[in-house]
Amino acid sequence: MTSITEDVRAWARGIWPSEAGVELLIRSGHVVYDGAPWIIRRGDLASIDTAVLLEASQPWSGSEQKLVRIAASLLGGPAVDLSQDISGLDRESVALVLAAIAHATGSHEDSGIEIGPDETLAPALPVSLARRPLTWLPPRPAPSSRVGLPSQDSTAHHLPLVMLR
Template structure:
């Protein structure tokens, strides 16, 4: 296996590599998908350099060899503690980390949700649903922002 230079990889290249690594671990898939969909962090070279490693020969879930990228969630948590990012981006990073590895990196959910931009909320709802396996059901859901049923 040969480690790839993370500085040469674009967010578009990293997406499939991260998905290959996370496949089958719903909580990690949710954290990865949140980072991919939000885009802010994967576009930051400093984040990629400190939190992501890539290799040209990893194992995919079906047993084939693929390029793979992994996230060091402990490094992500450290980045989230000391960041110059806007509050919403910092909260998205902490929430992605908590979804992927909540036993180690729990967050104060109410506090983090208050920082989110309107466009972030659907991403969080999708990530939470994914973590719980909702994507394996045929049950549709419509989020209205109210608790009426």
């Protein structure tokens, strides 16, 4: 018998937003488990009833509810307002959501060309963003005191996001 996570992944396989939503729920750590009332088993597949999940998540913490709403939307549930649902997420949840959105767009399928040590060209293998750690760049140094330059505080929310292999 396969595990519940394998069965839910099998149900979503091939539909990138569904794969992303399922993976977001699995990696959140406490949503996908045997006996969850929002999981419907049919043989070796287990689907997620987003309406039941959203209803059941009402007493959960605000951050957990936001993560569930985003995942449910990726699974075809109600659309979310990202301006409301990404604020207040902890760093780990933000990394999971970013990876899920990237996966839903198909970026995990991207490949490019690599130049080998002997200067020959070869296709680069796709690397799933869900496996790449995400990190914020360190804060920018304080700008000079010249007139017209923004202060450190006014630019802090514009720090770029980088992905590392």
